Amino acid sequence: MKGILLVNLGSPDTPNPKDVKRYLGEFLMDERVIDVPLWARTLLVKGIILNTRPKASAKAYKKIWWEEGSPLIVLSERLQDKVQKRVDYPVALAMRYGSMTLKNGLQELVDKGCTEIKTIPLYPQFAMATTETIDVKIDELVAEHFPQVKITRTPAFYKREDYINVLSTSIGEVLNGLDYEHILFSYHGVPERHIRKSDVTNGNCKMDGKCCFKKGSPQHEFCYRHQCEITTINVAKKLGLKNGTYSSTFQSRLGFDPWLKPYTDRTIERMGKEGIKKMAIVTPAFVSDCLETLEEIAMEGEEIFHEVGGEEFTVIPCLNERDDFAQVLTNIIEEWAKTPENAIV
Template sequence: MVAKSDTAIILMNLGSPDSTAVPDVKKYLLEFLMDKRVIDYPWLMRKLLVGGVIVPKRAERSAEAYKSIWWEEGSPLIVLTKQLQKALQHDLEIPVEITMRYGTPSPAETFDKLMKEHPGLKDVILVPLYPHYAMSSYETAAEYAKEIHRKKRYPFELRIVDPFYKHPDYIHAMAESMRPYLEKEYDHLLFSYHGIPARHLRKGDVTGGHCLKVNDCCHVDSKAHSQCYRHQVTVTTELVARELGIPREKWSISFQSRLGREEWIRPYTDHLFQELPAQGKKKLLVVCPAFVSDCLETLEEIAVEGKHSFISSGGDSFVMIPCMNTHPVWVKALGNLCREKMEAVTV
């Protein structure tokens, strides 16, 4: 039991359906896809598209996908986030709670729980568990938490940890979690990140003229990089590859989880699974650094569907490197991120 405290940590992850039942999956998909930062169409258009087309078509298929990866304890993402909470609690002397952007526990539920247990609470450090800035991930998590905090007029200060895509401790943790998998022979290492519509990059470009407009824009210095997902995943990949000593010709970046028919940032992961064997890259490693906890997008989309596609296309071996989950180096890195934010509060 953690003693009464005036400071607390909240780890904020994506969320999950409450069960694999179709009604629960529908409820989750509606909340997720109706988020204006995920599908940024006008409300009525979004309502018609999500409620009338996407969810009715995807709910049963998504429920089956969740069933294929569901653990006895529940949703892998929720279980792993709770395990991370417990591991971090051992490293810190202040309360550590979790919340989800979609589903339960909601930010309001977590804020209320903290206030009940720690009525003298003054500061809450919120850690969105997204290393990279994107409108549909980090931004929606941070802004939603701020909105709930403001509307319900909680007395504590809400302080949010910035994206940590190039933080040395995060890079080191990523590298160490991957290192054992590089000891066996492989032809290629694919860094597969969650995709976003190309339109989101342009919309989030604070300069209005850099992202996807300047040649090699991710490597040309710009204020746009502070909110550019593509730039940030590129930096993460290059730093991790450098720390692990992986030759440039042995790795590449791709983007998964497309939705709809519009252009998303390329190259597409599912296309590469079909193309790499023909290029002689038949022993494949795949890592998904956009996720700190394994979830549907890693356990089913990559480890099951992706593997089947790659092997069916002529590949010989396929290994998905697990997310950092509760790797001790990651737990230490997360603790350091929280301490840095707490120290900034006292300055």
């Protein structure tokens, strides 16, 4: 019997510092999130970050917390429900970090008789710190607890036509009739070294912006930067955006190592200072609104823009539980169910 496991990032159980500290500890100790030797990661995370950051992060979570709970969890559950109503297979939901564990999600499907499980990370673009860490953890759990289960992975869906159509529609619904001067496509940032570590061509990636657009490179299947740039290009083409009225940026830096550029916060500040008065911003690396979109962009980003003279700052929601996005996931599931021999395992 086939089953589906949708996987998102995760969230603290509550916005209280104790729960936020526990969540951050699990998240930041992942070797694919902070990819330094264990001793250095332990010193950084347990010796510094967890002694300073939980209170500030808890304050941020409280700003965006819903009555029903964490927005990311609530929205993911709504999406799961819509997908379940569209397919004949059991659909479970799990998080890479937090109490909604991958093990529990797999166990839920196994208890329903599933022996073939398709995992769908809810990330349109591949990254070492998102999709890869899910794949690796799933493999570990299956080997240890579910050896009878066959896992089928889902490749990044950033360039699927149906996904681009839905993302473009969601953006167009906000832009239609909106008087704006520039739209930022803000993607979650990753360290530049993550891109190099994911380079299957062993050195082709020069981080100069050229190989991102070189056709036919095998690196593109695992290059987060390339996939973000192509997402922007495809949406801009679909919406008929004019050159110079849109750009891609990267948010959420940590530490002092170079991360993907340009940075979202600095771009917002620069454009405001240069006289841009009306800006729109969308966050295509996230399918569910969360701390990074509701607080970092919608609150902090808007504050930066207004401080430097900007006037109108329009935040475009993530795809969340949109019916047409639920249908994209349904299409992915149905394609797998019809041609399982062609699935990537």
